[in-house]
Amino acid sequence: MIQVEIAHTTRYRYDRPVSFSAHQLFLYPRENQVVRAQDFSLETYPASTTRWVRDCFENVVLRTDFGISISERLEFTALIQVRLRVENPFDFILDPHAMAYPMRYHPHEEKALGAYLSEGVSPGANRVLDWFYHAVKNPLRSDNIVSFLSEINAAIFNDITYQRRDEMGIQTPDETLEKRSGSCRDMAVLMIALCRQLGLAARFVSGYLYDPPAQGGEHSFNRAHGSMHAWVEVYLPGAGWKGFDPTNGILTNHFFIPTAVxxxxxxxxxxxxxxxxxxxxxxxxxxxxxIRELP
Structure with missing residues (x-):
């Protein structure tokens, strides 16, 4: 077991006093067999009343209400303690119909996964397949779908330069391919668009990534260190939702702490x-x- 503490502050400054709507915070960890939230506290400025909501994706959302407060500053400070169980990300067995690419989901799977599948090309993703045919060695067939997805994951990592962007908004996949740069959100959206065009169910994941400091205090593998992270999960029958992180070119493991899908x-x-x-x-x-590890 590993226990980590996450101290996360988001602060907005305005050039004159403003009032605020209710805000929704997607910061509470999504608990599963690996992730267990031990403690969660939130302080806001101005002071607010809070209540918990579970949304249609089973995310735990914290709603904050500021009433009639007026301020030149809005601040959220979350302190979260999470226990992580060490897990081998390759410890799974795929169903027979899901071992190779191309693959088709069973009818009941397609029905359940409808929100994560798409027909045709989504807006802003017209160049995705052209890029894919050049970036992947054998784009039409693979005997191992995990290796196939890992190659896509690595191709985005190698071809797209990470660029931190704290402002709102996400680039379209075509914009990311044109600029050859993007944030973790942009790279995740690119991989999701490609997976869906290939007939694979994919969803967006937001959360935290604990990057244990190496000797000397440097962080070894997370290009997005110092900010919240985003990655991709693809549904593979027999294994369930498996995570791929195109920003760092790796499969997700117990260091990835999801807060919303x-x-x-x-x-x-x-x-x-x-x-x-x-x-x-x-x-x-x-x-x-x-994010630091606790004794």
């Missing part, structure tokens, strides 16, 4: 809400994130 990443931005003023207001966001 969705068929559309726009629905699970970590902090969601609005501010109000009669005139245009400029704003600036700051993020502080520290």
């Amino acid at each position: 969705s068929s559309d990443p726009a629905w699970v931005n970590p902090v969601q809400g609005r501010y109000y003023h009669d005139e245009p207001v400029s704003s600036h966001m700051e993020v502080e994130l520290n």
Whole structure:
């Protein structure tokens, strides 16, 4: 077992006092056989009342209400303790119909996975297959679907330069391919678009990645260190939802701590809400994130 503490602050500054709508926070860990939340506390400025909601994707959402407060600053500080059970990400057995690519889901699987499958090309993803045919050695057939997905994962890692972007919004897959750069969100969206065009159910995952510091205090494998992370899960019958991290070119393991999943990443931005003023207001966001292992 590994126990980690996550200290996460998101701060917004405005050039004049504003009022606020209720906000939704997707920060509470999604518990499973690996992840167990031990403690969660939240402080806000201005002070708020809170209540818990479970959304249609079974994410645990914390809603905050600021009432009539007016302020030039909005701040959320979460302190989370999580226990992680060490797990081998390759310890699974696929169903016979899901071992190779191409594959087809059984009818009951297709019905259940409808939100994560798509027919045709989604808007902003017209160049995805062209890129795929050049980036993957054998794009039409593979005897091992995990190796096939791992090759796609590695191709995005090798071809797209990581660029941190704290501002709202996600690039389309075509924009990411044109710029050859993007945030972890952008790379996840690119892989999801490709998987769906290949007939594979894929979903967006937002959360935290604990990158244990190596000797000297450096972080060895996480290109997105210091910010929340995003990756992809693909549904493989017999194994369930398996995670792939194109930002770092690896399969996910017990260091990945999900907080939200969705068929559309726009629905699970970590902090969601609005501010109000009669005139245009400029704003600036700051993020502080520290994840450390507890004794």
